[in-house]
Amino acid sequence: MSKVYRFPENFLWGGATAANQFEGATREDGKGWTTADTAKYEPDPKLRMQQMLAPMTTEKVEAALNDQAGLYPKRYGVDFYHHYKEDIKLLAEMGFKTFRFSISWARILPNGDDDEPNEQGLQFYENVIDELLKYNIEPLVTISHYEFPLALSLKQNGWADRKTIAAFTHYAEILFKRFKGKVKYWISFNEMNFITMTGYLAGGILADKNGDQSETQVNYTAMHHQLVAAAQATKLLHEIDPAAQMGSMIARIENYPATSKPEDVMASVESDHANFLMMDVLANGEYPSYAKRLFADNHVTLDITPEDRQVLKENTCDFVSFSYYMSGIAGGEGEETAGNLMSTKKNPYLKTSDWGWQIDPVGLRVSLNKIYDRYHKPIFIVENGLGAKDELTADHQVHDDYRISYLHDHIEQIGEALEDGVDVIGYTPWGCIDLVSASGNEMSKRYGFVYVDQDDQGHGSLARYKKDSFAWYQHVIATNGTEL
């Protein structure tokens, strides 16, 4: 008999997506270009991550926009824009209590800083939200998920410029006013910690506009601007819709010490510092004491004004959230394996996914405990899942027992963490309906309970088919996690 876990009665079971990987329709209804629209499909898997993390330039942006022959999968996603009713119906059938999606800034403000919003953009998201509410599905909305209005990158180098804080808060204010009373859970930025590594993906930064500043300096400056913007947005949300809550979010990378050698343990502590930095600021209201040394080690100096400190202090987040896919290793030597936007060293105790990410359910419990010990705030696990190659049979089935096993083992560990006393309020596995991969711009890497008929070249009927995991997750939700 397997152990029975007790999840809170109102536990928010659901799934997660992001506009740039899911929606498509990038040229429709007045939307402006975004940074995600320049992500070209790279046929060689070995070069994909490199391409994703390489600094972007104005020249490369222009080439992408003028490229008639190239394949840019994030421009078409899986066409949620035209399938949202059908898709939400499937989520409702699974019994979803919540659905995480993001709003594309350039659909609301095509140039990023327009005075007036694009009504067609707002209407689309209102339709999505109303459709969710029709089925009693709580919307969980990310305001900025790996896409940025391209016009603002070209005009003021994205988040490198302090003016972007005002543009963002104007955009957020429009959303809060329009969706007041309808959206209770908001997340300011997706995986905030990656801005220090990936200026273009997370911050719309163009390397040729950095002047004589180092890339690291510019990325950290952008990080500070995002932190202030997140705190200002929290303030606005609480003023406009006091019942709503703002979450902060990071990509949690649980990096174990390579050995019990004290230096390896210290490397793991430092890895936590780098990983938690932005959440520490948004949850605790100030830069942590270790930040001084971290900035010095990176040769970074930040312009933190007294007003910045005040807004951060007075507007901490209501809940914390994170993505969790894998664990890694800090310190030591050894063979490398791939991971979520960064590689890590191999852990001999763990198996890996088809993409080399180390599968570690217990690591999720470790992270949940660490995060709760650190912040004492409710925790929303807003991404988790297995990217795998699925096979659609002739009769439109997908037997994804590997995905069921991954999710089963992670949900068990959430159950364990609940028993540890951790306040977990919800769980939204990533890519609940198949979508374009963030790092690889490919369709082959699938996470969903629902299969979408589309290949890496963008060919396919876009028909949606239920995988075996669909019925399994439906049962998990129906029994509130007591039957896994």
Ligand code: BGP
């Ligand atoms: C996270 C992102 C998502 C997402 C997921 C899986 O980093 O927030 O946007 O796609 O990882 O990553 P990938 O699609 O690269 O497998």
